[in-house]
Amino acid sequence: MTDGSQEKANGATRWIGTRPVRPDGVDKVTGRARFGADVHLPNMLVGKVLRSPHAHARLKSIDTTRARSLPGVKAVVTRDDFEDLPSEFVPAGEMLVNYRDIVRNVMAREKVLYEGHPVAAVAAVGERAAKEALDLIEVGYEVLPHVMDVEEAMAPDAPLLHEDMITAGVEPAPETPSNVAKVVEFGHGDVEAGFAEADVMVEREFRTRPVHQGYIEPHSCVASFSEDGQAELWCTTQGHFIVRGHCAKLLGMEVSRLRVTASEIGGGFGGKTVVYLEPLALMLSRKSGNPVKMTMSREEVFRASGPAPGTCIRVRVGVRRDGRITAGEAELKYQAGAFQGSPVQLGCMCAFAPYDLENVKVTGYDVVANRPKATAYRAPGAPQSEFAVESVIDELAKAIGMDPVALRLKNAAKEGTRAAYGPTFGPVGLVETLEAAGAHEHYRARLAPGQGRGVASGFWFNIGGETCANLNLGEDGTIALVAGTPDIGGSRAALCLQAAEALGVDVETIRPLIADTSSLGYTFLTGGSRTAFASGMAVIEASKDMIGQLCERAAKIWDIPVDAVEWVEGEARPAGANAGEFESLPLADLAGLAGKTGGPIVGRAQINAQGAGPSFGTHVVDVDVDRETGRVEILRYTVIQDAGKAVHPDYVEGQMQGGAVQGIGWALNEEYVYDENGRLENPGFLDYRIPVCSDVPMIDTVIVEVPNPTHPYGVRGVGETPIIPPMAAIANAVEGALGIRFTDLPMSPPRVLKALDEARLPEAAD
Amino acid sequence: MxxxxxxxxxxxxxxxxxxxxxxxxxxxxxxxxxxxxxxxxxxxxxxxxxxxxxxxxxxxxxxxxxxxxxxxxxxxxxxxMATGDRLHPLQTKFLEHAALQCGVCTPGFLVAAKSLLDRNPDPTETEVRYWLAGNLCRCTGYDKIVRAVLDAAAEMRGATA
Amino acid sequence: MRYEAPESVGEVVSLLAGDGPRGRVLAGGTDLLVQLRAGMIAPDVIIDIKGIGETREIRENGDVLVVGAAVTGAELGEHATARAMWPGVVEALELIGSTQIQGRASLAGNLCNASPAADTVPALIAAAATCTVAGPSGTRNVPVEDVCTGPGQLSLGDGEFVVAFELPKPPPRSADAYLRFIPRTEMDIAVVGAGVSLSLDEDGWCTAARVTLGAVAPTAILVEEAGAALIGTGCGDAAIEATAAAARAACRPIDDKRGTAEYRTKVAGVLAARAARTAVERARNA
CATH class of the missing domain: 3.10.20.30 (Beta-grasp domain)
Known part of the structure; x- marks a missing residue:
């Protein structure tokens, strides 16, 4: 038996690269699709969370007596309802989380560690009673000094969040606790020797603010516990198997007793890879015996979920006059928020990944502070460190009078390059994106006076991981595709296309479904740009499995050996003249005969997908700056990225465009504003300013395809890379427009105007 | 109470x-x-x-x-918005242009875009962008949404011409 | 909480007088509902004034244009006479929020929310608009600049509410303009706002000018010196710069999440100058 999928890897494809309407599309344009908050159950209670008003306080007492006696209140939960858990790290997306911390993050135990930290939750019949009950809970706080800034948190006299935290990764281990959870180091070669060879060296310090993922759908779930200890949970999440695992752990359940269904998900970008409300809703449901729905307000989303960490980053790079980079060094300090586990390690690994360097050293510090625990946000850790490095690269290009694309090309990582973080790259597409950028009409177009153009590149690993997929063959030959990765941006379409390609059938005959946690084997979350790649691989494997069964059935019908059957263009055919003369058997015929030839046909795959190819991108942006108000306008934007192979090019472009615009927000306006008490002052979309439609131009895209050899069709993840280059590309463009190098984000109007005024002062003195 | x-x-x-x-x-x-x-x-x-x-x-x-x-x-x-089993042209164009990723903002965008086209059947890109500035989308970067609205407007003008 | 939708001005007054400070007037609700949801206010009664004819109409009455308290931004923007007469006031109302907000937001709501950053208030003050205030002792006309006394604070007495605005018909060769600065292109609250209303004589000399600023003091302010800097000039660069300087000098802003005092002061001058140029341009073409 043979199948067609491998042969097609280098040849023409029928479905891969086409742009059909997504199978879940109609539900989403009619309002029919059910998102997290759209589930209603009979006898459902409303659950609400009481949150700390303090950034840092010892929790001395929680008295829920009055709340519990309020008519309509069915359950109240506090720290006393959850068993403490020992320290144990588990993966969540590309990041790690610790059960000891999760149990404390969903419900404060000894202390509250940020404003918005949950201290109690209630379930009541209706919104009004639930709110009233919250007001009746009496909490005794002993307010402690707090610390917000990463550098202040590292100071020897800083208030300690965790009195027992000893910095890991330092030899010998420190004797006193601090807010530094971990120090990590990557690199190779001898950076000092490298710097000694440099003709020009640039060293800069950068600061970025925390930013929120900004998904439009707030966290929401409905939990329903039954008296026999089984429970169902519907929630908006990037990974319902992860939710199941975390909740089962926190509630002391067997995972088989908890069935989690992922609703449609209204954006996540990494922010829906952890649990917040879900364990509380389950506990409230267990205690009350009713289904409980919990939904965060937008304010709660901002105060208590996300963000991506704020950072302080120092970068030093040396270059010879001929453009060869001799060494790169960086020191990264990342805010982890209330609990350890910022993505600093990923930031370290990515910082210099676009470059082929002989001498490189990156050191990272994971630092806790009185903010919400940092959560993955699209390429977690990388946008900050690559912003810093890509800004310095631009400055070096200017210093040696070299075109910034040419400088990058001269040093670009390529197949065989040993990355700063260890491994040697296989085929990668950075050179191709840079060449495409340099050749693009945008890069050559004339700028009006006062405008600036910037370019920057970005790298992200992408991941694979544990993944299942089933293909259930219907009796008429149509197929239900069952996957376990929530569809956050059109992945159902990408999976159907891969199955259609592998099976040689019309994509319209395949209907996808995201199964609940009991209906499919363990599947890691939608994150790490892994879904089109890893669920795609699983779907292709399941297709092969199905093809094998189909060929067996055909062999049985024809009474020939299965080796003598081949699967071509969606039908079984005798493989060559020696196999015999038989009319080919299309899928639908085999499906109809399945009952008589051995029973139902299901293609299955359970894989641990390896070999996710990294994706590189290069962005080009033009800006203008209002010299009197400091406002930066994005005039033109082009994203060029290696997709390996674009399965559904519309959705690949969509990832590139969406990531770029998130990056524009990060670069120009998005930041948290805290008051002196550590209370967030802008917990809403009014003053946390994500880009609106009129802020941005069309985002042009160029998809480069350097196939990933480990995927049958060459697919690489594409989702995360596009958020990495914008901050540096825009900073470089602003530098081009104003001659001022911005090292702090966001480049908001007040900051830009201040810098302009400072730059004007010497002029005025002349 | x-x-x-x-x-x-x-x-x-x-x-x-x-x-x-x-x-x-x-x-x-x-x-x-x-x-x-x-x-x-x-x-x-x-x-x-x-x-x-x-x-x-x-x-x-x-x-x-x-x-x-x-x-x-x-x-x-x-x-x-849809009539019986017939989608509104905006709904069709949103699907054709892949003008949605997660889809949670999509109903709001469609209702807002329909309200624009009901008033102004031939809007410019700038008019579309400003009319829709109160509809946040965090997934798409707005590009495909704006294209879908402009394309739907063109098709609807053709249909009514 | 009760909801009342009276159909006459008198009913509103008696509801407000009856419930005193525990009653809140609802027009477009774009601020009121946010405050309700956030628990910032908890009135006993919400009095929806949109069912009252006087609050919903735009009409010319002799020398004034009367704009009802609950007329929405979308409605005012579609009114050709209003646009032609007071383009700055109309653009100020239209700047508030999104298209969706425009479907509801009103002049009276913007005024009575008493935010220092309200967009329409500087424009209305520049236009020398007054408002008709109804109350237990009858109706009185109040200059818009006298309504807000501080952030969230109004000079209106118990039982009083704004029924309508009166915008005087401008003399020939007059125009107004309003500009605000926000970090994005839409959706934000003004970091600074500036309104200018002026008149030119037949030779292009400025005969009257009112310059106002928002978000640089506890209330919107009328900057007499900034207007005076234009009067008697041809509105050339020097006069415009003098206006900007006077605007900057009048600023008493605070640092807050939306901007620093320093930034607001600088940008107030920039916007005053830009709004003045636009108003001059409009007046020359009027």
Whole structure:
């Protein structure tokens, strides 16, 4: 038996690269699709969370007596309802989380560690009673000094969040606790020797603010516990198997007793890879015996979920006059928020990944502070460190009078390059994106006076991981595709296309479904740009499995050996003249005969997908700056990225465009504003300013395809890379427009105007 | 406890009666009482547009209007946009252009875009962008949404010409 | 909480007088509902004034244009006479929020929310608009600049509410303009706002000018010196710069999440100058 999928890897494809309407599309344009908050159950209670008003306080007492006696209140939960858990790290997306911390993050135990930290939750019949009950809970706080800034948190006299935290990764281990959870180091070669060879060296310090993922759908779930200890949970999440695992752990359940269904998900970008409300809703449901729905307000989303960490980053790079980079060094300090586990390690690994360097050293510090625990946000850790490095690269290009694309090309990582973080790259597409950028009409177009153009590149690993997929063959030959990765941006379409390609059938005959946690084997979350790649691989494997069964059935019908059957263009055919003369058997015929030839046909795959190819991108942006108000306008934007192979090019472009615009927000306006008490002052979309439609131009895209050899069709993840280059590309463009190098984000109007005024002062003195 | 208010209104052309508390917004009523969950709550403060509905021909945020204010008025929601089994051209164009990723902002965008095209059948890109500035999308970067609206407008002009 | 939708001005007054400070007037609700949801206010009664004819109409009455308290931004923007007469006032109302907000937001709501950053208030003050205030002792006309006394604070007495605005018909060769600065292109609250209303004589000399600023003091302010810097000039660069300087000098802003005092002061001058140029341009073409 043979199948067609491998042969097609280098040849023409029928479905891969086409742009059909997504199978879940109609539900989403009619309002029919059910998102997290759209589930209603009979006898459902409303659950609400009481949150700390303090950034840092010892929790001395929680008295829920009055709340519990309020008519309509069915359950109240506090720290006393959850068993403490020992320290144990588990993966969540590309990041790690610790059960000891999760149990404390969903419900404060000894202390509250940020404003918005949950201290109690209630379930009541209706919104009004639930709110009233919250007001009746009496909490005794002993307010402690707090610390917000990463550098202040590292100071020897800083208030300690965790009195027992000893910095890991330092030899010998420190004797006193601090807010530094971990120090990590990557690199190779001898950076000092490298710097000694440099003709020009640039060293800069950068600061970025925390930013929120900004998904439009707030966290929401409905939990329903039954008296026999089984429970169902519907929630908006990037990974319902992860939710199941975390909740089962926190509630002391067997995972088989908890069935989690992922609703449609209204954006996540990494922010829906952890649990917040879900364990509380389950506990409230267990205690009350009713289904409980919990939904965060937008304010709660901002105060208590996300963000991506704020950072302080120092970068030093040396270059010879001929453009060869001799060494790169960086020191990264990342805010982890209330609990350890910022993505600093990923930031370290990515910082210099676009470059082929002989001498490189990156050191990272994971630092806790009185903010919400940092959560993955699209390429977690990388946008900050690559912003810093890509800004310095631009400055070096200017210093040696070299075109910034040419400088990058001269040093670009390529197949065989040993990355700063260890491994040697296989085929990668950075050179191709840079060449495409340099050749693009945008890069050559004339700028009006006062405008600036910037370019920057970005790298992200992408991941694979544990993944299942089933293909259930219907009796008429149509197929239900069952996957376990929530569809956050059109992945159902990408999976159907891969199955259609592998099976040689019309994509319209395949209907996808995201199964609940009991209906499919363990599947890691939608994150790490892994879904089109890893669920795609699983779907292709399941297709092969199905093809094998189909060929067996055909062999049985024809009474020939299965080796003598081949699967071509969606039908079984005798493989060559020696196999015999038989009319080919299309899928639908085999499906109809399945009952008589051995029973139902299901293609299955359970894989641990390896070999996710990294994706590189290069962005080009033009800006203008209002010299009197400091406002930066994005005039033109082009994203060029290696997709390996674009399965559904519309959705690949969509990832590139969406990531770029998130990056524009990060670069120009998005930041948290805290008051002196550590209370967030802008917990809403009014003053946390994500880009609106009129802020941005069309985002042009160029998809480069350097196939990933480990995927049958060459697919690489594409989702995360596009958020990495914008901050540096825009900073470089602003530098081009104003001659001022911005090292702090966001480049908001007040900051830009201040810098302009400072730059004007010497002029005025002349 | 206060008695609930009795409200008689028209939703997507049909007469509807409901009971609600005064503090419930039209969005609360649509979603929690009438189970019309196509209108989404993204912010509850009028900053995201995910709950866009049309009341007496005006585009509004359902989260910024009380349910009781619907008395005697006419409300149009995403659930009323398609006719029978026929999608509105905007819905079709959103699908063709892949103008949605997660889809949670999509109902609001569609209701807002329809309200634009009802008034201005031939908008410029800039007019589309400013009209839709109150509808936040975090996934698409707006590019494909704007293209879908412009394309739908062109098709609708052709259809009515 | 009760909801009342009276059909006459008198009913509103008696409801407000009856419930005193526990009653809140609802027009477009774009601020009121946010405050309700956030628990910032908890009135006993919400009085919806949109059912009252006087609050919903735009009409010319002799020398004034009367704009009802609950007329929405969308409605005012579609009114050709209003646009032609007071383009700055119309653009100020239209700047508030999104298209969706425009479907509801009103002049009276913007005024009575009493935010220092309200967009329409500087424009209305520049236009020398007054408002008709109804109350237990009858109706009175109040200059818009006298309504807000501080952030969230109004000079209105118990039982009083704004029924309508009166915008005087401008003399020939007059125009107004309003500009605000926000970090994005839409959706934000003004970091600074500036309104200018002026008249030119037949030779192009400025005969009258009112310059106002928002978000640089506890209330919107009328900057007499900034207007005076234009009067008697041809509105050339020097006069415009003098206006900007006077605007900057009048600023008493605070640092807050939306901007620093320093930034607001600088940008106030920039916007005053830009709004003045636009108003001059409009007046020359009027």
């Amino acid at each position: 206060m008695a609930k208010a009795h409200v008689t209104t028209t939703i997507n052309g049909d007469p509807v009666e409901f009971l609600c508390d005064v503090e419930q917004t039209l969005l609360d009523v649509l979603r929690d009482e009438l189970h019309l969950t196509g209108s989404k709550e993204g912010c509850a403060s009028g900053d995201c547009g995910a709950c866009s509905v049309v009341v007496d021909g005006r585009l509004v945020c359902a989260c910024l209007m009380l349910g009781v204010e619907a008395q005697g008025h006419s409300v149009e929601t995403i659930e009323g």
